[in-house]
Amino acid sequence: MPPLPPTIALLTDFGLADWYVAAVKGRILTALPEARLVDISHGVPACNVEAGAFLLRCVLDAMPPATLFCCVVDPGVGATRRAVCGRIGPWGYSGPDNGLATPLFEKAGDDFALYEIASPGFRAPQVSDTFHGRDLFAPAAARLAAGADPAAAGPAVTDPVILPPLDPEELSHGLLARVMLVDHFGNLVTNIARPDWEARLARRRFVIRAGPLRLTAINRTFAQAREVEALAYWGSAGMLEVAVNRGSAAESTGLRAGDSIHVDWVE
Amino acid sequence: MPPLPPTIALLTDFGLADWYVAAVKGRILTALPEARLVDISHGVPACNVEAGAFLLRCVLDAMPPATLFCCVVDPGVGATRRAVCGRIGPWGYSGPDNGLATPLFEKAGDDFALYEIASPGFRAPQVSDTFHGRDLFAPAAARLAAGADPAAAGPAVTDPVILPPLDPEELSHGLLARVMLVDHFGNLVTNIARPDWEARLARRRFVIRAGPLRLTAINRTFAQAREVEALAYWGSAGMLEVAVNRGSAAESTGLRAGDSIHVDWVE
């Protein structure tokens, strides 16, 4: 039996009510009927490349090893940003060259081979000016999933756009962090990454200020908090999160994506 | 290896929170475990057949050639409207005979072979009075996808319900058009089709009136508009659209699906 084609994972800001996601899937299935598709999310805030990249970062470790990411958060469609496809580390990528793939580059470093989507076989016969997800990224993803050499897609891209690191700002008296994502449960996911900060936060006393909330410890589980009590914990995305047990930290704090969260050192 | 069964594409007004979509998929997978399902949308406004047909029209060209459309926007369930399945042009269809398949008929003309879903093999052993998606359209779609002859489903349907054309009304001084769809980005998709109107609009001066907006040109890309500027363009569905670059035309205009948009000839 031939090997299964790689999982194609879709991440867009298209929402689910319209026909846009289906058009991307339809074009992939037209070119590769045996394609295996999985949705990451189509709920990225419209045109918010950084938010899309953050979702990709969160889910990356849980996806199959050679997943091909077909991503469309693309405010620059029709302008000068490049449309690219190829390999970034162990993963495939088809999407705009606008920073959306940053989490892949963060893990892959210089180990990538990306190409502009220019050759006829990698794009629809007619390419619209407003929907490259359907006309460029889907056909290119199907070609890659079918085993095509991405170098056939077009000119090599050696200087892809990569977003700046997420790290919180280090101040003399603490950290200035940000809410990256308010999730479905109202949990506030920050840009304080566990690998970078767990040891440092364990070593000293601090107060986390999130809106009106003040938290002085990092819990292990929700069950350690009483009902409707606030807590901070290392979340499943590997970031520090602020939540209210069986409540909504977003409601309790009034904070939204992009807002500041402070960590003040005590003493 | 046997050939892959056709893609079964689902279009409903069920929303995604309940168990209805899963019941349709479950019944298809019960009858045909190797079925390949793809969602078009489950966000059609409740009971709005015309809106469902418009979504189908938008996505049609992007779907695989022999896609079998299993569609359930069905305000007449349990009444006298017929439940049908069969072939319309190159496509399969299983759903109500209420105009939902109009875009298929528009392309296929008289080339269709539709049958009422009446035979035991094409329907659930027990058919409810309120959920034909689960009890008729899903089993029939599975049978068709498995290669069954649709003529075995029941009596031939030679006079299917087809909705009137979408065309805008031609007035002496311009066009009276309609908003067919407000998409996720707040773009207003009209019933002015590119094949019919592009040449005519290119030949004369006009003012597009959409709520308080006045537009005198058709842009090629969003990038040609400044941020938060309104523009008209031929959208990815092949229709004239009105948008606000990085904003929402729906919010700027207050217009909703069904509202009027005017094109006034100048001179």
Added chain:
Amino acid sequence: MPPLPPTIALLTDFGLADWYVAAVKGRILTALPEARLVDISHGVPACNVEAGAFLLRCVLDAMPPATLFCCVVDPGVGATRRAVCGRIGPWGYSGPDNGLATPLFEKAGDDFALYEIASPGFRAPQVSDTFHGRDLFAPAAARLAAGADPAAAGPAVTDPVILPPLDPEELSHGLLARVMLVDHFGNLVTNIARPDWEARLARRRFVIRAGPLRLTAINRTFAQAREVEALAYWGSAGMLEVAVNRGSAAESTGLRAGDSIHVDWVE
């Protein structure tokens, strides 16, 4: 050809905007690339185990015979509730032991073989304290779908948590029932089950009181009601429902999930 693995049906309260559903799917596909996934719903009200169990009850008969249900409505994650997998009647189950699987137990009775998810092969190498869907239930589901013996997962669970029956309360003058679910169409799905109550309701006169609505008959189809008229009927989930034809009973009554509906005997 090897047999197809069972359908894995997912039911969660994760919503669709975040990366949580994708992480569960990604982990399943990592372990079992040929897995066949289908979504029941990810719109269960957050942490509402009873609402999740009710959705499962509604969809159960429509799912393929040996479906493996991977369910995550899990307010007790990280606390003492057990994580279990195995067989309940003809179905597979992977999820929390918190009552979510009650509809499976109601049909299977004592015919189940459940085990705690404890062995390395059934869980992720690193198990977080907040996301057992990704770290326990998905890997266990993939193992079961691959044909593993669930007894290898861990200690047997002989006393699973089962929710109390849904039945309405019988009063001397009628029934005190509940709204279990307000669906996408605004229909009120009650806990009055057709097998238990159809004959009894057919035998006597009654008034159904749902907010300000008064209904004295049970209709067969929506088409029997005039437009914007209220009706009661045996719904597709096998429960008594109250709806407004082409309207919303939720809006007309102001009732929400958990609210009371009364059936008063006349005479």
